[in-house]
Amino acid sequence: xxxxxxxxxGQAQVGDLVQAARLVSDQVVALVVGPxxxxxxxxxxxxxxxxWLGEPGPLALEAFAPALAEIVRARPGHxxxxxxxxxxxxxxxxxxxxxxALVVGPTEVTAQDGLTLVTAPVNGGLALSTVAFTGPVAxxxxxxxxxxxxxxxxxxxxGPTASxxxxxxxxxxxxxxxxxxxxxVVGIGGGxxxxxxxxxxxxxAQALGAAVGCSRPVAEGLGxxxxxxxxxxxxxxxxxxxxxxxxxxxxxxxxxxxxxxxxIVAINTDxxxxxxxxxxxxxxxxxxxxxxxxxxxxxx
Amino acid sequence: MTIAVIYKWAPDAQEASVDTAGRVDFSRAKAQISDYDxxxxxxxxxxxxATGQGLVGLTVSGPAxxxxxxxxxxxxxxxxxxxxxxxxxxxxxxxxxxxxxxAGLVGQLDEVGLVLAGDSSIDVGARMTPALLAGQLGWACLxxxxxxxxxxxxxxxxxTQPWGVETLSLTGPAVVALxxxxxxxxxxxxxxxxxxxxxxxxxVGLAELGLTxxxxxxxxxxxxxxxxxxxxxxxxxxxxDAAAQALVAALGQAGLLIEGRA
Numbered sequence: 001x002x003x004x005x006x007x008x009x010g011q012a013q014v015g016d017l018v019q020a021a022r023l024v025s026d027q028v029v030a031l032v033v034g035p036x037x038x039x040x041x042x043x044x045x046x047x048x049x050x051x052w053l054g055e056p057g058p059l060a061l062e063a064f065a066p067a068l069a070e071i072v073r074a075r076p077g078h079x080x081x082x083x084x085x086x087x088x089x090x091x092x093x094x095x096x097x098x099x100x101a102l103v104v105g106p107t108e109v110t111a112q113d114g115l116t117l118v119t120a121p122v123n124g125g126l127a128l129s130t131v132a133f134t135g136p137v138a139x140x141x142x143x144x145x146x147x148x149x150x151x152x153x154x155x156x157x158x159g160p161t162a163s164x165x166x167x168x169x170x171x172x173x174x175x176x177x178x179x180x181x182x183x184x185v186v187g188i189g190g191g192x193x194x195x196x197x198x199x200x201x202x203x204x205a206q207a208l209g210a211a212v213g214c215s216r217p218v219a220e221g222l223g224x225x226x227x228x229x230x231x232x233x234x235x236x237x238x239x240x241x242x243x244x245x246x247x248x249x250x251x252x253x254x255x256x257x258x259x260x261x262x263x264i265v266a267i268n269t270d271x272x273x274x275x276x277x278x279x280x281x282x283x284x285x286x287x288x289x290x291x292x293x294x295x296x297x298x299x300x
Numbered sequence: 301m302t303i304a305v306i307y308k309w310a311p312d313a314q315e316a317s318v319d320t321a322g323r324v325d326f327s328r329a330k331a332q333i334s335d336y337d338x339x340x341x342x343x344x345x346x347x348x349x350a351t352g353q354g355l356v357g358l359t360v361s362g363p364a365x366x367x368x369x370x371x372x373x374x375x376x377x378x379x380x381x382x383x384x385x386x387x388x389x390x391x392x393x394x395x396x397x398x399x400x401x402x403a404g405l406v407g408q409l410d411e412v413g414l415v416l417a418g419d420s421s422i423d424v425g426a427r428m429t430p431a432l433l434a435g436q437l438g439w440a441c442l443x444x445x446x447x448x449x450x451x452x453x454x455x456x457x458x459x460t461q462p463w464g465v466e467t468l469s470l471t472g473p474a475v476v477a478l479x480x481x482x483x484x485x486x487x488x489x490x491x492x493x494x495x496x497x498x499x500x501x502x503x504v505g506l507a508e509l510g511l512t513x514x515x516x517x518x519x520x521x522x523x524x525x526x527x528x529x530x531x532x533x534x535x536x537x538x539x540x541d542a543a544a545q546a547l548v549a550a551l552g553q554a555g556l557l558i559e560g561r562a
Contacts, residue, residue, distance in 0.1 A: 060442075060466075060468050062440070062441060062442060063440070065434070065435065065440075065441065066438065069435060069438075083427075085442075085443045085444045085459075085461070088427065088428060088431050088443060089431045089434070089441045089442070089443060091428070091431065092399075092428060092430070092431025092432040092433075092434060092435045092441065093431070093434065093435035093441070094435070095396065095432060095435060096396075096399065096400075096432050096433075096434075096435025096436045097435060099396070099400070099514070100396065101394065101396050101516065101517055102394060102395050102396045102426065102428055102432065104426045104428070117520065118517070119521075121525055122324060122522075123313045123316060123324050123423060123424060123425060124313055124424070124425030125525060126313060126316055126318050126324050126525070127318045127322035127323065127324050127522055127523065127524060127525055128322055128522065128523040128524065128525050129322070129519060129521065129522045129523075130519075130520045130521040130522075130523075131516075131517035131518065131519055131520060132517055132518045132520050133517040133518075134517075135515075137517075138396075140426075140428065162439075162440035162441075162470075162472070163440060163470065163471035163472055164440050164442065164468055164469070164470050165468060165469045166466060166467075166468055167456070167467045167468060167469050168466070168467040169461075169463070169464050169465070169466050169467075170464050170465045171463065171464040184556070208557070208558070209557075209558040216314065220335070220480075227480055227481065233313050233314060233425060234313070234420055234422065234425045241556055242551065242556045242557075251314075252318060253313065253314045255527075256525070259525065259526070259527030260527050260528070261527070261528075262528065262556075263551070263554065263556055264530065265547065265551075277530075277532070278527075278530055279530055279532065280530050280531040280532070280533060281531070281533050281535060281547055281550060281551075282532065282533065282534045282535065283535050283537050283543055283547065284534070284537060285537030285540065285543065286540075289537075289540040290537065290540050290543065290544060293540040293541045293543065293544035294544040294547065294548065296541065296544065297541070297544035297545050297547070297548040298548055298557070
C-alpha cells in the first residue's frame with residue numbers, strides 16, 4: 001500500500017496537495033506543524049490520517065524538521081509541500097531522510113507500472129520535462145485552498161526537534177507586495193528611461209488597482225524596484241487576471257514568470273518584440289504617451 | 301571552527317536557449333559565480349572575520365568547476381580556500397543529488413558548525429538545496445535570512461515574512477540560506493583577484509571520497525511550456541488617447557477592471 005505525506009506548516013491551504021496526492025497513493029497522511037486549529041482544518045480534507053506535532057510554543061516551524069524526517073523514514077512515501085520557507089525546510093528534511101527525488105511545480109503526476117511519472121517545468125520554467133521515478137518523490141507546489149469538508153480526527157504525535165526559536169515577530173512597517181496574489185499587475189521593463197519616470201507606471205497601477213512588478217534588469221541590475229517585484233524565471237511567477245507589460249521585450253525568461261496570466265496586454269515601441277506575439281492586446285507605441293493616456297482613460 | 305559556503309559554478313538560466321522539442325541548451329551560456337552565491341560568501345566573510353573562523357567554499361561540479369577560472373572566481377569573492385568535488389557527470393545535478401554530495405564534502409571538514417548558501421542557484425532555481433543539505437546532515441535550517449549574527453554555535457537570524465519581520469535564534473550546527481538583500485554586492489578588486497590565485501584549492505573526485513553519483517529519475521519527454529492561448533488583438537496607437545480608451549473599453553467588457561471603471 002503506497003502512502004503520500006502532505007506537509008502543512010502553520011497554515012491549512014493544502015487542498016490541491018491532497019487532491020494530487022490521492023491520484024498516486026493508496027493512503028494520504030497529513031503531517032501538521034503549528035497550532036491545533038491548523039491541524040483541525042487540515043483534517044477536514046478527508047485524509048486517512050492527520051498527524052499533529054503539537055503546539056509549537058516558542059519553537060519556529062522549521063524546528064520540527066527532525067520529527068517529520070523520523071516519521072517519513074519509518075514508512076517512506078511521496079511527500080508534498082507548498083513553496084513557503086518553513087514548508088521547504090520541512091520537505092528538505094523529510095526528502096533527505098528517504099533519498100526522495102525533488103520536483104518543483106509539477107503540472108501532472110501519475111502512477112504507471114510501479115513508476116511515478118512527473119511532468120514539471122525545468123530550470124525555473126524554461127521548458128517542461130516528464131521524468132519517471134522508481135522511488136519516492138518530494139513535490140513542491142502551490143497548496144490551493146484550505147479544506148472545508150466534515151471534521152476529521154487529529155492524532156497528536158511527538159518527535160525530536162531542532163533548536164530554532166522564534167524570539168520576536170514585528171509587523172511589517174514598509175510596504176510589502178505579494179505579486180503572486182495580485183489580481184492585476186503592471187510590469188515595467190528596460191524601456192523606462194529613468195527611475196524618476198516610475199511614477200508614470202505607479203499612477204497607472206493605482207488607477208488600475210494593480211501591483212507594480214518589473215523585469216529582472218529593473219530590479220537586479222538597475223535596482224529601481226525591490227527584488228521581490230521581479231517577474232521571471234528566478235523571480236515571481238504570477239498568474240493574475242490581467243498583466244500589463246510595459247516596455248518589456250518578452251524574452252523567454254520573463255515569460256516564464258507571467259505566461260499563466262489570464263490576459264496579457266503588451267505596450268512596446270518595437271512591434272517585433274517577442275511579447276507582442278504572446279499578448280491578448282498589443283499596443284505598439286511609446287510608454288511615455290500610452291501609460292499616461294491609459295491612466296487618464298481609467299480615471300475618466 | 302570553520303564556516304562553509306556552498307556555491308555553484310553554473311551558467312545563468314537567463315542565457316539558456318530552448319529548442320523546438322523543449323530541450324534546454326546551456327552550451328552558449330557562460331558559467332559564473334552567481335550574485336546569490338556572492339552574497340552568501342560576503343556574509344560568510346563578515347561572520348568569519350567577526351568570530352575568528354576560517355571560511356571555506358564547497359562545490360559539486362563537472363570538471364569545469366575545478367578549473368582555475370572557476371576556483372579563482374570563487375576565492376576572489378572572499379573565501380579562504382575551496383574544496384571542489386569535480387567529476388564527469390556532475391554538471392547538471394538536481395538539488396537532491398547535489399545536496400547528498402555536498403553533505404559528503406561537509407563531512408571532509410573539521411569542526412564546521414555553519415553552512416551558508418545563496419537563496420537560489422541560477423541554473424536550476426529550485427531553492428531547495430540548503431534544506432536538503434540540512435536534511436542530509438541532520439542540522440537545523442533556515443531560509444530567506446536577511447541578517448545573521450552570532451558566534452561558533454549560537455546564531456541570531458532575521459527575515460521578512462509576509463506578516464512581518466521575524467528574529468530567530470539557532471543553536472548548534474545549521475544550514476542558513478541567505479536572501480539576496482543580506483549583503484550589498486561588491487565586485488572583487490584587482491587585489492582580491494591576484495590573492496585568489498595563491499589560496500588553497502583542494503580538488504577531489506567521487507572515488508576519492510568513496511561517493512557515487514546519486515540515482516536520478518529517467519527522462520521520458522521534454523516539451524515547450526505554454527500558457528493560455530492569446531487573442532493577439534492589435535490596437536491602433538496613432539492617437540494614444542483613443543488607443544487607451546479602446547483598451548480600457550475592451551478590458552472593462554471582459555470584466556478585468558475594478559467595478560465602476562470603464
